[in-house]
Amino acid sequence: MISADVLIIGAGPAGLQAAIHAARKKVSVVLVGKTENSALAGTHIENYLGIPGKADGSEILRVGSGQAEGFGCRMLRENVISAARKDGGFEIMTENDTAIKARAVILATGISRVKLGVPGEKELFGKGVSYCAACDGNFYKGKTVAIIGGETESAASAELMTAYASKVYWVAKDIAASERMIRKAADAGAETVRASAKAIIGEDKVTALELDDGTVLSLDGVFIELGARSSADLAMDLDVMPEMDDSIKVDSSCFTGTDGIYACGDVTGKPWQLAKAVGQGAVAGTSAAEWVRNNVSE
Amino acid sequence: MSVIEVTDASFDGFVGAKYAVVDCWAPWCGPCRRIAPIIEKLAEISAGEIAVGKLLVDSNPATSRKYNITAIPTILVFKNGKLEGQIVGLNPGLTAESLKDTVLEM
Ligand SMILES: Cc1cc2nc3c(=O)[nH]c(=O)nc-3n(C[C@H](O)[C@H](O)[C@H](O)COP(=O)(O)OP(=O)(O)OC[C@H]3O[C@@H](n4cnc5c(N)ncnc54)[C@H](O)[C@@H]3O)c2cc1C
Numbered sequence: 001m002i003s004a005d006v007l008i009i010g011a012g013p014a015g016l017q018a019a020i021h022a023a024r025k026k027v028s029v030v031l032v033g034k035t036e037n038s039a040l041a042g043t044h045i046e047n048y049l050g051i052p053g054k055a056d057g058s059e060i061l062r063v064g065s066g067q068a069e070g071f072g073c074r075m076l077r078e079n080v081i082s083a084a085r086k087d088g089g090f091e092i093m094t095e096n097d098t099a100i101k102a103r104a105v106i107l108a109t110g111i112s113r114v115k116l117g118v119p120g121e122k123e124l125f126g127k128g129v130s131y132c133a134a135c136d137g138n139f140y141k142g143k144t145v146a147i148i149g150g151e152t153e154s155a156a157s158a159e160l161m162t163a164y165a166s167k168v169y170w171v172a173k174d175i176a177a178s179e180r181m182i183r184k185a186a187d188a189g190a191e192t193v194r195a196s197a198k199a200i201i202g203e204d205k206v207t208a209l210e211l212d213d214g215t216v217l218s219l220d221g222v223f224i225e226l227g228a229r230s231s232a233d234l235a236m237d238l239d240v241m242p243e244m245d246d247s248i249k250v251d252s253s254c255f256t257g258t259d260g261i262y263a264c265g266d267v268t269g270k271p272w273q274l275a276k277a278v279g280q281g282a283v284a285g286t287s288a289a290e291w292v293r294n295n296v297s298e
Numbered sequence: 299m300s301v302i303e304v305t306d307a308s309f310d311g312f313v314g315a316k317y318a319v320v321d322c323w324a325p326w327c328g329p330c331r332r333i334a335p336i337i338e339k340l341a342e343i344s345a346g347e348i349a350v351g352k353l354l355v356d357s358n359p360a361t362s363r364k365y366n367i368t369a370i371p372t373i374l375v376f377k378n379g380k381l382e383g384q385i386v387g388l389n390p391g392l393t394a395e396s397l398k399d400t401v402l403e404m
Contacts, residue, residue, distance in 0.1 A: 125369070125386060125387065126368060126369045126372065126384075126386030126387065127366070127368065128368060129369075130368065130369045131387075132327065132328070132329065132369075134326055134327070134328075135324060135326070135327035135328070135329065135330070135369070135370050136368060136369045136370060138324075138355070138356055139355075139362065139367070139368045139369075140368075205366075205368075221368070232328065232332075233328050236328055236331065236332075241332070242332065244332065244388060244389070244390045244391070244392060245390040246388075246390075
């Protein structure tokens with residue numbers, strides 16, 4: 001079990017800046033997240049104050065991670081799969097089964113990109129296309145389904161669906177799920193298909209899934225679970241109700257209205273910009289550290 | 299008015315009202331928890347005009363099958379017992395007021 005005064009979920013610019021500001025306030029800080037999944041990774045930024053030309057987003061993240069660690073933040077390069085209130089604080093579980101106890105939590109999870117963007121996806125939503133295996137699994141008893149996505153969440157959904165469906169394909173080109181969950185999905189009988197989805201096929205309900213290698217899988221349901229556990233789900237785990245557009249409302253101190261929980265960056269809504277992520281990160285890191293110092297007796 | 303618990307057995311009678319809305323949900327469905335306050339508010343602001351109910355899909359499979367529900371939350375909208383609309387999933391613009399207007403304009 002790891003303990004932290006301030007736990008930050010998300011390794012984008014908002015989370016990293018929050019880590020720097022919280023750590024400088026002399027509280028213990030742990031950050032969980034994968035920088036390579038930040039919206040900034042692989043982009044070029046031309047509108048950030050004081051940085052001329054096209055700044056390399058991945059480089060900003062690399063240098064920023066080093067700065068956060070330099071100020072004493074501990075970094076875990078993995079995803080959070082669940083969060084809960086516990087003993088007056090919070091307990092977070094990661095995909096590799098690490099439990100982290102924290103006094104304050106900062107959600108810096110960015111925007112979840114849930115849509116696959118392939119033909120048939122929009123038209124067949126609710127007619128065999130679903131974004132939540134936990135919600136809709138029960139409708140596919142004895143049927144054939146595919147789960148699309150390479151992270152631990154999708155492997156967990158593939159495992160879950162084996163309890164309902166008679167045949168489960170786990171379709172993932174690049175696999176980033178934890179070894180433990182990959183094994184569990186395979187042991188439960190899910191068949192891994194290393195390909196990308198190209199089109200979802202069906203007239204008034206899903207009948208097949210076409211893959212980029214030309215294969216066509218006949219099936220009844222397609223579950224799209226692209227990223228890590230969503231900000232909206234994590235927020236609800238922590239008694240914070242997201243807005244209908246999935247953003248999390250905060251006040252000027254980045255406080256969510258639920259004791260000990262702060263949010264910053266793209267997850268708080270538009271504008272989705274580096275400058276705002278960094279600015280709110282500084283505010284959230286400072287606010288969370290101050291809250292811990294003022295509210296927790298040693 | 300509060301939201302009425304509807305079952306397979308009571309379904310046809312319930313949706314026979316002039317206007318009826320049924321929220322199909324399950325407790326472990328996160329998006330369903332976010333629709334719930336909208337449905338509660340709809341019941342409040344449309345008392346006497348729209349019958350507002352909720353149906354637990356897992357305990358009431360016959361209704362889910364009849365209306366081809368394969369994703370929740372699904373909101374079913376009826377006028378005089380006839381299905382007039384089906385709203386699947388979270389719709390960022392959805393409010394109790396907009397839902398009320400949509401139903402009464404059907
Ligand atoms: C193509 C493109 C071009 C852009 N160009 C510009 C530009 O020119 N100027 C500009 O200002 N902005 C630009 N942006 C936007 C900018 O990148 C974002 O505003 C910024 O990255 C937001 O930072 P963030 O930290 O809030 O979120 P992100 O950078 O998205 O980071 C979110 C982090 O949370 C993590 N995470 C999510 N869920 C979990 C979980 N369950 N467990 C653990 N970790 C989790 C992710 O892995 C990631 O590390 C661009 C974005 C894109 C995609």
